[in-house]
Amino acid sequence: MSEERTFREIRLEKLQRMRELGHDPYQNERFEISRSAQQMLDRFDSLVGESVKMAGRVVSYRLMGKAGFAHISDGDAKIQVYFRKDDLTETEWELYRLLDIGDHVGIHGELFRTKSEEKSIHARSLAVLSKALEVLPIGKEKDGQIYSGLSDTELRYRHRHLDLIANPDARRMLLNRSRIVTAVRHYFDQAGYLEVETPLLQLEAGGAAARPFLTHYNAYDIDVKLRISLELYLKRIICGDVPRVYEIGRVFRNEGVSNRHNPEFTLLEFYESYANLEDMMVRVEELFKHVAIEVFGSPWVKFKLTEGEIVDEGESGEPEFLEIDFSKPWRRVSLLGEIERHTGLTAEDLGSLENAKSALSDKNVVNPVTGKRINPDDEHNLGGLIEKLLEVFVEPTLQEPTFVIGYPIETSPLAKKDPNNPKMTRRFEGYIRGREVCNAFSEINDPIDQRERFEQQLGEREKGDDEAHPMDEEFIYALECGMPPTGGCGIGIDRMAMMLTGADHLREVLLFPTMRPEKKDVDEAPSVETES
Template sequence: MELTHEENDQVLRRREKLQALREMGIDPYREERYERTHLAADILNHYEELEGKTVRIAGRIVAMRLMGKASFMHLQDGSDKIQIYLRADDLGEQRYGLLKLLDLGDFLGVQGEVFRTKTGETTVHVREFTILSKALRPIPFGKEKGEQHWYGLQDVELRYRRRYLDLLVNRESRQILLNRCRVVQATRRFLDKEGFLEVETPVLQPLAGGAAARPFITHHNALDVDFHLRISLELYLKRLIVGNIEKVYEIGRVFRNEGMDRRHNPEYTLLELYQAYANLEDIMHLVERLFYHVCLEVRGEPYIEYNGQKVDMTPPWKRGRLLDLIEYYAGVQPEEFATLESAKAAMERKGLPTENEHTVGGIIEKLLERFVQPNLIEPTFVTDYPIETSPLAKKHPQDPRFTRRFEGYVACQEVANAFSELNDPDDQRERFEAQMRMRAAGDEEAHPYDEDFVTALEYGMPPTGGLGIGMDRMAMVILGADSIQDVIFFPQMRPKG
């Protein structure tokens, strides 16, 4: 990060202070640990119990007022910040003089008694202190007045590139990212309580299957073979269903070699689960209860905020057939999807380009994305997806052009994708062959032919319900974040220069 002239001057002054400390025999980087008795939040929340008692705390200096014989600072740890009070009479003139060699951002460990100032602020009266680390660069701390905050780090791109600074100085950003962790933790607790077993499956795969996406490719030197970074967790988890592990899930990183925008990051966290002897409706009920549980645990209420309105996550969610919703929101009749030509004509009538569309199913999903999705604010399950875009789902028994699949939408975002899983090996082989024809016709995201997975199905897989949820997207919706980058600690960024 480029420093301004003023910041360069600050770095020089901080290095001069570091040198002065070392010349006095004090190395700010020597300490390996500091034993704390309390966190800042413990003291603030339990003042009555701790008043007058000795505590040991440590944290980063985020505010300081140095005066002649007495000084105040605020130390911030991972829980909160608390004021400390230091006097020359308590520390001795020489020790007190070291305070002039400290800067905002330095780490300090202190021991002293808990009291309240005349203004009522809980404070630690310091009897001894230890310098634990020194910050050589100035930190862009903002200013506070009551409940108002003026943040020193406003540039969005810089916040993403220097997330450690964002966490230090932007309270809202920090809270969203910490709550994202709580979303994942609450999801795990829910699934564990439901009897699902968490497993791990390969990240490096000979074939990138389970989704329609372009993979990243890497080379295994010892084997002299190219591998793909996984784009999905699906096919290995379903192999475990074949192996008689009846309720299984994984929360893991997947990688898709695609564009970046407000809703997409090429590396993200995916939840997939599979339950033997369960169908699509069972998975719907599971999704409803999962989102309700996580929302309650993280937000403390069954509502999220979207564009100033409350969205209720309480089950049951709305349900709607895909073609019915397209007819309602786009005015395209179901019979217009009878042939590729008529579907293209309908798409052109709605003002969308068709030159890259080679299947009716692809056109249906484009119309969903353009006309239906922006209206799905309340939690809604959209069902009956076309077979061309759902190669791993069972056919719909009443209409084999469609499948037993749903997507869940909340606040205009897709938050879940689920199937009654295809377990007919012959049907699966035919679907893979159809996907290979699509690939030969130019569809780079068509599903590869996974012969080993077909072999696994030939050993028999029970009726199974499956689900995929992007955890970043789930966190984004539940926490009301504007961008997926806001719920990822280190989002992918374009290299500078």
């Protein structure tokens, strides 16, 4: 029998003893709290001697004869509690002796300082509110430094409750993400946008190039898809003369998992009548500045660059810090111009798929930092090839906030054509630290053009592109009823949280990221550090 199972058996015996004492921890339904731990610590000198009630988890425990100590954490802060046999009933003292790290307790007592001047509660009564049957990876604190009891990344992501218990950084990340979403709402509410909700289950999942998840609607006996975007329904609302709308919602894309992709993620999309691409750039700049100041108190955000990140003109070196001032305007560059700068391929070279393939072969284009090159034969249209050049050669260099403007028509079926170059569209993507953070258009409002674009996409689907955009007759009908000139933008909330918190992996800002199912015996518990 494993050591962890032995600890569990000991805890089960303690639980049984508590029940024999007439105190079942799981029968308690509530406990009245007068102050949080942080409130007591912040105002301690003015509260000394006051009777208080608090509840929380036991995170340290010391029994010394007829007295003892414990630190109780309510999630936001912890405070020491002093227990003395003479101050408790016989049953309560026995309950104290049966405590384990991880149990939840309720305390009633007075605030005082110990001989070592530590802020504490002198317990006058004790209630056990739940019994932890598993050993928890609660970290240790030494010389003001907190040492986590849980460092296994796989375990942290798979059992996030343990991560939240053990790692203060995980709790801060959760808090900051929540505050970021709140700040986003504040910005759009103050700007006169209306927040709406649109369907998750859709007959045609459009608005992005992605494979949807499929399910079946029993009531109507029809196959439906989980949405991959918020776009088409929001633009139908614009067609209903609601001039400014936004939505923050979950979307689902049946694709790979990486440090910047998760099949289920949170997306922000916003649309504004009588606005264009340039207006959307201003909105994005204002939004990031607003959120940074509201959540972190400053437009400056500091990132620790990971080894291999391109930091200046194609050079890479040892990890260093990058500071970004979100109060400054973002760089604005053209997609074709950046490709030429980093590959030598000119607009003429990229004038057709045949020219592009020939130029790539002749010039032997390779990324000097990563050593990556692309195989032009893998791409079946010019737009796909151009975006592959962006991914391999341009994206890694975009450390400072940058708008890349002008995307191919083949990969932008919902964006207006560029009147100066009909092969390109009025579309931009925003990048920070080499990662895409937003995607925006001057939206098509010509129903004839939109139908033709969808038909072209159907042709790509027939050639085997299962991410090509479907035909959506309901959306076309809405356009035929009239949609004003409109600017629209999508921002991944998860990536936004990554950028503003300095996280290196998307899973750090997701409470429950998608994980491959764990292979283990049904009764096997997660392996964590044992008690000492």
